[in-house]
Amino acid sequence: MTDAGFTPHVPTPPRLLPDEIHRAVGPGTALLRLETTGSRQSLLDGAWWPRSRDVEREIPPLITALTEHLGPVTRVGLDASAWNGIPPRLIVDDRVVHLDSFPVGDDTVLITRGDNDHFSLMVVPPNTTSDAARTAMARAVHADNVTQAAEILLAELPHPAAPSGDTALDNDEAPGR
Secondary structure (H helix, E strand, O other): OOOOOOOOOOOOOOOOOOHHHHHOOOOOOOOEEEOOOOOOOOOOOEEEOOOOOOHHHHHHHHHHHHHHHHOOEEEEEEOHHHOOOOOOEEEEOOEEEEEEEOOOOOOEEEEEEOOOEEEEEEEOOOOOOHHHHHHHHHHHOOOOOOOOHHHHHHHHOOOOOOOOOOOOOOOOOOOOO
16 A cells, blocks of 8 residues: 555644734734734733724724734624624625624623634723833733733733822921921
8 A cells, every 4th residue: 555645634824923013013003913822822812902992993904904814703702881882793804793792891802713713812992102002912912921901901001190189198398207
């Protein structure tokens, strides 16, 4: 018996986003970053920095970027309390993409490619500074990340200062100083 003419099935490696995209963070841009390893073992698969909370404006460019690098996206799960009106579906690049409302929090978006290939992306708030967004996104896509999106954002984003009153603790002219 001979194996002539037999070609073993070799799985196609997943298409991953190029590293240059990871350095393209700029103020006010919508950006997607995915882990650039095939393992996908971290808690989050990536991070996205939309310009606003307008679903019909922000989701199509995200879907286009994902489709270009990863193949067709079939569903997007968003938290209705974080977005301005979620229609049941959008047509993006002549394909129907179903939109679902899940109580995932304003810090996460769920993406489905095919039937069962799911991605969890951290959503950086639109008004975030470039430096804070870059730091949070880098942490979210780190291959061994086990931190939830909300925790990353709490740790990396600036917090508003507490109102200052003229108390002895914060007044330089208080007695005893």
